[in-house]
Amino acid sequence: MPKNKNFQKRITVLDECFSSRTGLFTLEKLGEVLHEKMGFTISRRTIQNDIDYIRELIENNLSNISDIDKCPVFVPKLFDGKKTAFRYVHTDYALGNQLLSKPDQEQLEETLAILSRYRNRADFDWLDALFPRIETAFNLVHEDYNGLISYQSNRDYIGQSLVGKLYNQLLRKKVLRIAYQPFQNADSYIRIIHPYHLKQYNDRWFLFGLQEDDNYTGITNLALDRIQNFSETDKNINENIIDWGDYFDEMIGVSKSEGDLPIKIKLRFDRKRIKYVLTKPIHGASQKLDSSNSEGNVIWIEVIPNRELYQTLLSFGKDVEVLEPTVVIEKMKEHTQKLKEYYTK
Structure with a gap:
């Protein structure tokens, strides 16, 4: 019998019924209880199979300590009117008291x-x-x-302790009053946030939501390591209408201002580096190999030109050249000129 989530929940509900000392549970009554708990109808045959499973599980445990014929699992000849009812002979038979099956x-x-x-x-x-x-x-x-296996993580990340707490707030759908202190500010200030989504990027966590106050109204993100504290408000949350998969498909990272639109960017990589870029795309949602390039080392991506895009391009060092558009080329020139100044003093 497949032990999926629905199966496990059915067994738990039935076990509670059989353990109860109040009320009698016939197949019909068990069906009503399961419908109430599960939210959909369970067939009579399925319930019978579940009862057989529970009986066999308990009998296997009882056979190790006693004569099963003398200690049946269910009370014999128990009826509600003319219909057979099910109840454990002993409350100790509840599955929580049984040994685990293999x-x-x-x-x-x-x-x-x-x-x-x-x-x-x-x-x-x-x-x-x-x-x-x-x-x-x-x-x-x-x-x-x-x-046996390791995952990339930053154990010392300051905002780590807030991940679980803010996740609970997403589930509770509470508008938050957040004391936030950017790196450039000496003091924190209050931001009223309708929280919608948590995202991890580059070993940091970010809370996305609708900011609603005198300074700004619109979608924003807050780095968890800059949140000093937060509390719930009595405001009603504005329901989330954003498809976050589509939202992040337009960019690398998390930085996006209202009105920003993705642009097409043409990149040429060193022939030794292009293999890495093809196996680990810069932007999987839009990255395409330029079929007109005979050397097979030119790609197109379509993303919002944000801070994280330039950080990504600069991480390739001399192995990448921006071919289009001019706005991205000029921005890369600014960065590389600054780098040059560092090493020509």
Whole structure:
């Protein structure tokens, strides 16, 4: 039987019904409870299969300690009117008191292994307390994937502790009063934000939302490491109408001013470097190889010319040349001229 999310939820609901000492649960009544909890109708046959699964699981555990014929799982000959009802003989039969089946144990071990990747993040410090309790309760020894695979992260990032807290605010849909201090400001100031989206870029996190105050009204982003504190307001949030996938497809990074539009940019790479650019695109949403170039080292991208675009181009050093348009060429000249001044003093 497939153990998908719906299956697990059905089993949990049925287990609660069978453990109850109040009320009688026939197949029809179980169907009503499942419909209420799940939001859709569950067939009679599916419920019967779920009951058989639960009975078999508990019987397997009982067979190790007693004669199953003398200790049935469900109360025999229990009726509600003329219809058979289901109730555990003992409340101790509840699945929470049963040993894990082999598949469930493997699934739990895999889940722990996945979660172990996040144990070094400040907003997941609760995992340090949870892991030992689960491992002790179920006698598990899981494989810690940290010893096998690494992910890029900045453990010392100041804004890391706010990721989980702000994510909860996105779910709660609360308008926030945020004290924000840009690097160039000596003091923080208040920004009223309707929060919509969190994005990580270049090992930093950014909160996107609608700013609504006397200084500015429109979509903006705030670096989490510059947020001093925040609190909820009693304002009603303006519903998000932005498709964030499309929003970020127009640019590299996170910088975008209202009215900014993407432009086509033509780039020529060193022939040794172009292979890296093709396997790891600068901008996957728009990057295309220029078919008219016989050497196969010219590409087109269509993005908003923001700060992150120039940082990306400069990271290639001498291995890239901007061919079009003039506005990007001139901006690159400014950057490279400044670099030249550093090394010709």
